[in-house]
Amino acid sequence: MxxxxxxxxxxxxxxxVTPERLVAGLIPPPTFASVEFDTYRPDPGEPTQAAAVTACREFCDLAVQRRAGKKKLFGKREVLPGVGIYLDGGFGVGKTHLLASIYYDIGGGSEVEKAFATFGELTQLAGVFGFQECIELLAEYVVVCIDEFELDDPGNTTLISRLLSALVDRGVSIAATSNTLPEQLGEGRFAAQDFLREINTLAGIFTTIRIEGPDYxxxxxxxxxxxxxxxxxxxxxxxxxxxxxxxxxxxxxxxxxxxxxxxxxxxxxxxxxxxxxxxxxxxxxxxxxxxxxxxxxxxxxxxxxxxxxxxxxxxxxxxxxxxxxxxxxxxxxxxxxxxxxxxxxxxx
Structure with missing residues (x-):
């Protein structure tokens, strides 16, 4: 040659890869480093795309409100459970663009704690820090964005179901993308019926937003x-x-x-x-x-x-x-x- x-x-x-590097890497990848909702170009022939932008903007507002909690007597605030949005659609319809836009929109220009990770990176984070430590690490975040949400084995199903449930209970909101509806996660890969409780728990966290369109x-x-x-x-x-x-x-x-x-x-x-x-x-x-x-x-x-x-x-x-x-x-x-x-x- x-x-x-x-x-x-x-x-x-x-x-x-050190644990510190894993945490520092919880940001959108370089391809999506400068995206925002205004740079997403909905296909006029696919109304679900424009509707998805609206739903994502509303999610951001609600996530910030839930993180702030409910004001109680003596200045204390009650922790409110987080909310979830699940962007479901085929390849190349801009799901990751919208997910990264959620990340950048949360908090606007102010410094707030938030995370962006692929599904694999999130499971790796839990593996490196431990389940409870991972919850503590992310518990004060406003939002955790998860790209390519896919369940490849029963262990991941149980781990992520319990991790996300615990974070939502602590006031963290969850945004995710996938091309598989939550109730169909794991289908065809393992005996999903044996893990229906975990899968249904995941499905219950999210409001599913369907995005139609061809692969851009x-x-x-x-x-x-x-x-x-x-x-x-x-x-x-x-x-x-x-x-x-x-x-x-x-x-x-x-x-x-x-x-x-x-x-x-x-x-x-x-x-x-x-x-x-x-x-x-x-x-x-x-x-x-x-x-x-x-x-x-x-x-x-x-x-x-x-x-x-x-x-x-x-x-x-x-x-x-x-x-x-x-x-x-x-x-x-x-x-x-x-x-x-x-x-x-x-x-x-």
Whole structure:
């Protein structure tokens, strides 16, 4: 691979994540660092989008009121339970944009405690600090925003159900996004009927706001382009300062050596990711790790250039028909968007 000898590799990075870094990272990702409700552009043909903006604004006002509590005698305030909003919709309808807008709108320009995390980051936070300590950490927050709310196993179902219930009781409001209705969380992935109590508890916390519309990432975009060759990928990577270059299977093996909560640190400072030898994945654990990496690359706005199979063929038909179907479709949507962003990277 000519010209690729000096390019950095993700497989050479072994990041560690301290508890302090986890807490400091409870903010919207770089892609959504400057969004607000006014920059969301509702599709005139999809009235649920404009309605969702209104519902989110009302949620912000109510969350602040609930956090302030109810005034009692002698200047004391009674703690009022928090409220919940659940943004449900397909891929690319702007759910994360609205969730980040909620985060920035809460408190306006004043400093108030609030958090923004993916579902995986929240479970990791509870794992690092411990269940009760995590409650104490977040108990005085006005709002906790949770992106990509998905329940992958019974342990997470029980953990998050109890964590969010405890926070709501303490006056914390919860905003979440997902493409699965609360009462359907876990469906097709484990024996959800055995955990109906937890799932119903979660559903009871939220007011569900449905957002309809096509995936904005694919508006006016052509289908997945023909991939470049391995040599072309290597040569282009060598032209981009801050880029990384990795072989697909080696990268997948490297992802297995660390918890997905480390993936943001893995790609920190990277300007573009170049990958050779992409092929269809048949192992679900490998596929789910690639989904997590894709989400973090998308959050950070890092373009992807890849050789081998087209990026819309990475996940097998069997996987796309299974319980994680929506995860794989979201990842495919994001990979295609990142690959189109990468078409001009490195002279391509």
């Amino acid at each position: 000519s010209g690729a000898g000096d390019v950095a590799h993700l497989t050479d990075r072994h990041p560690s 990432r694919h508006r006016d975009l052509p289908p997945a382009p023909e991939p470049p060759t391995d040599d072309e990928v290597g040569a282009r990577a060598a032209e981009v300062a801050g880029a990384t270059l990795d072989e697909f299977d080696a990268l997948c093996r490297h992802l297995a050596t660390m918890h997905p909560s480390r993936y943001p640190a893995l790609i920190e400072g990277v300007t573009a990711v170049f990958i050779t030898g992409v092929h269809r994945i048949d192992d679900q654990s490998v596929a789910l790790r690639l989904v997590s990496l894709t989400d973090r690359l998308y959050d950070a706005g890092i373009p992807v250039v890849a050789s081998g199979a087209k990026l819309d063929t990475v996940f097998s038909e069997e996987m796309l028909a299974g319980g994680f179907r929506k995860k794989y479709l979201r990842a495919t949507s994001r990979l295609l968007a990142l690959s189109h962003a990468g078409r001009g990277t490195g002279g391509g």
